Amino acid sequence: MKAILATSILMLAMIFPFASAQVAIIPKPVKMVEMPGRFIVDNKTVIYLDNADSSVKLVLDDFSALIKTPLGFETKYARKLPSSNFIRIIPDLTILNDEAYILKVSTEKVEISASSAAGVFYAMQTLKQIMPSDIEGKTLSTRNWEIPCVEIEDSPRFEYRGFMLDVARHFQPVDVIKRFIDLLAFYKINHLHLHLTDDQGWRIEIKKYPELQKISAWRKESMVGHSEDKPRIYDGIRHGGYYTQDQLKEIVRYAGERFITIVPEIEMPGHSTAALAAYPDLTCFPKKFEVTPDYGVFEDVYCTKESTFKFLEDVLSEVVEIFPGKLIHIGGDECPKTRWKVCPQCQQRIQTENLKDENELQSYFIKRIQKFLNSKGRNIIGWDEIMEGGLAPGASVMYWRTWLGDDHITDIVRAGCKIVMTPLDPLYFNLYENKERLISPLAYPGLIPLEKVYEYNPIPAKLSVNDAENIIGIQANLWSEYVNSMESAEYMSFPRACALSEVAWSPAVSRDYGDFIRRLKTNSKHLEVMKVNFSKYFLE
């Protein structure tokens, strides 16, 4: 059936060598043929579902609700299949990938085939992208709702297509997160990693430890300017906030409706100053700590004594009740061993557990937390430092330290671990996007232009085909030391997230930067209607 479709698409392409400026889909579909003609959505257009289950119906309900205002009318459901002017959803279990879909637009009808609600959802994102950009508007538009005729067969390259928001360095309200979810879903990104705890703030309500809300969620001021500035300058303005468990559940629900899984991160054993400000006994040498306005790596970290594990297991027990996704991120990066080296309790642990050194102690730490989370039916994911001192089979690794090269990748996959590639260069979107720094907001030093993101190849050339299967996807990270508003987050993220989505979704062979920019020029009109503060540097 797929072969027949591919052949007929090819024949049509030969008969109608036709390209419309409006068809500018990001990420680029696997196969697409444009044809002459238009389907017009008007107030007689109906939706017809062939035996759809309730999750497919929900996708369509959401789609109709979203487009109702700009259209000025509601697309109703038909009980019987009309002869024309309909959007039809056809369940097709021969489509093996849950996220895949086939979309056929002719002058008479729009037909979407998929085996699951996720596939239907992605077909609707594609459909929106080829509709006039006013479809994203929050007001009535009087334009003609034309959809160019196309036949598309589409499925993702990687199962994990991620984006990380650091809400610890700067807190972002729930509505900002929801807006990000909408934008990511529009580009078929399916994981949102929330960095919820760090030295500069603790953002998740933990009912058993109320001081985390009272103390760890707040800092007395923030740094203004670069952390390298001498002297460092602070704004004197108290900053903070946290998400209640109900708010986080609402974010999970909202993301789930858009086929995005939330990956929560609770950092350990390092980057723990905010927690220590409330509970200093969790570290090796308790003293008074404050939630720090400074950026960097701090030496006071969680101790490996029993009471610290008790705290972390209590915290994680609440975390798994909020976030249903399989992966729980436990950080693991940038943990200095200075205190552990001189702490009697950590040294005692090294003795009793027969460990070689503090690196193995870190590995013990991670494996113990992994065992706990496995007992709750979850898997851990951590930054690539979790491989130091011995990797725990079954863990997933976020590979971020570009300077390590690709050498460790084979070791990681051969240890029975999956990898999400998230290299600092080119997937840290907190670095500048363009050379015109003066028009950028303040950012990390360093330049990651759009083209570099677009040209990124997540599969190192020397990896065998078998080993490469363990690279399950890619993720961009937006660390927020210098990102303190939604405008700034959007500017740093877009359009680089569009390039990310294409690397994550589209076949590597189809990548062509010139073609991407041509599509982006049209596609970004949707971002304009959504009032996204995206960087316009690609237009220059």
Ligand code: ACM
């Ligand atoms: C990291 O950038 N420290 C994961």
Ligand code: ZN
């Ligand atoms: Zn200790």
